[in-house]
Amino acid sequence: MRRRQQPPLPKRHGLDPARLRLPEDGDWATIRDHLVERLPRVDPARIDALLREGGIVDLDGPIAPDAAYVPGGAVWFHRDLPDETKVPFQIGIVHRDENILVIDKPHFLSTIPRGQHILQTALVRLRRELELPDLVPAHRLDRVTAGLILFIVNPAVRGAYQTMFHKRTVHKEYEAIARFDPELELPRTVISRIIKERQVLRAFEEPGEPNAETHIELLEQRDGLGRYRLRPKTGRTHQLRLHMNSLGIPILGDDFYPDLTDKPVEDFTRPLQLLAAALEFTDPISRQPRRFETARTLQAWHDPEGWAAGPAPGGDQL
Template identity: 30%
Template sequence: MKFTITLPENQASSTIRELLEKDWLVPRKVRHFLRMRKNVWLNGEIAMFHQEVSAGDTLTLILEEEDYSYQTVLPGDSQFVQPIFEDEHLIIVNKPAGMKTHPNQPNETNTLLNHLTAYLSPKQQRPYVVHRLDKETSGAILFAKNPLVLPILGRLLEQKKIGRRYQAVVQGTLTKDITITKKIGRDRHDRRKRVVDERNGQPAITHVHIHSAKNNQTELYCVLDTGRTHQIRVHLSSIGHPIIGDPLYQNKKANRLMLHAVELHMTHPFTQETIIAHAAPGLW
């Protein structure tokens, strides 16, 4: 696998080692393989890690296929893929409500990862899961398209450099913005669920911004500082305002869970491009 990247205009001068480690967050294992095999080329010539690079330089990285395991995923149907942003390294798509992010069994073919496999196959590319959305949640979700960028995107996610904003419609009337900081843990009585657990739970922070309220329902935006399983659903339910249509945390029936990842924003790790992906049309 060969990847050629032209350094953007705002790229500061640095050594190749600094670029890979500090700017691109390439993991140590990958850097080791690249250095030992002399698989880094600068402007068409084999390069050493101490060499300097600057804006406009072209860097080529060669990854050996056998160094990177890939779990085979059966192809689904590419017509279910709604791309929002795509380049040779990553893709952001709009996931429908009711569709799983990835298969749990090897024979599954109706998850978003299956459909992305079918979509990318003609381009001789593969999708790699960076993060997940609950089956019932719709909206913007990010996938890597090669093993070079996968751990880089994972690090950016851990460092909170990939931002996500959600829309939700909840039961009852909320009149002011709030921040919920209750810890979240597993429900000992139902493995599917999470609960507020201030003693043993993990820290979780959800910022809630009101959009509008009417008919005993409130439309709102949520921004997360943490990414706990079911975080928005548990936090809103814990303050007496469960999300409409939530099969786990609200008893009333609705056509769907009214939770949508409306926006994903980030800086592209290689091009430094600002990416703001909107998953239209959203809930309102």
């Protein structure tokens, strides 16, 4: 296996620098000229400033503003970070040992950096706060879903834990709050074909060979609401939300299904009532059975009036 090249710049804010490979063909006179064309969203003045400050480097060190273009080479630099709204909720630590870290993620916090969410993500927060620069997630949760995520602490065992999720040998349990329908026969297994296209916010179901399967059961009901246990066998994008919606009982707080709602990123009210409640597996290193359970609860069930009004900072947890 080819070893990943070590960046010549240290991490910043828990993030590796960006790496750009310089094409073999091209008629740029300088690396600066290539970067201006390659990065059209970056102001050329900002590229010039980074070059003057030594912020763009290759394996030999900082690149001079007039450095000649080198076909097939590579450069590294730290991207400027977007302005982010602070997510005012804490990450719970469920378990930590030399190999893994299991956390209880709050609603509204992305798992990994993406788009406008960089520093306000579980991965970056944990790398910085726990001083674990090599930490990586074995799987992910949607930004709006709360609950358990397993991270890998020790790079030497990374493949063993990630393989569990790829091979679907991890038993996952979720809880959801939705409308109670007395005419809906449960438990049942929902099987369908789910498609998620790039640059399209919502996934959708279509006819064809099934690729998504979820077992759904009602745990209890009161006051027109149901508390449901969801056991996914597969992990398609938005699978649980789509399958609940297909039964006519969309999850409370869902801004995508059945209708797309434009919700500002700084709006922390009415979180999606979906919780990754349990992870169970045979540890690939110790060969011992493991089960982890969330300490969080879903607010629409335990405090319906408070959920409708929106949580206080730190909310949706015990």
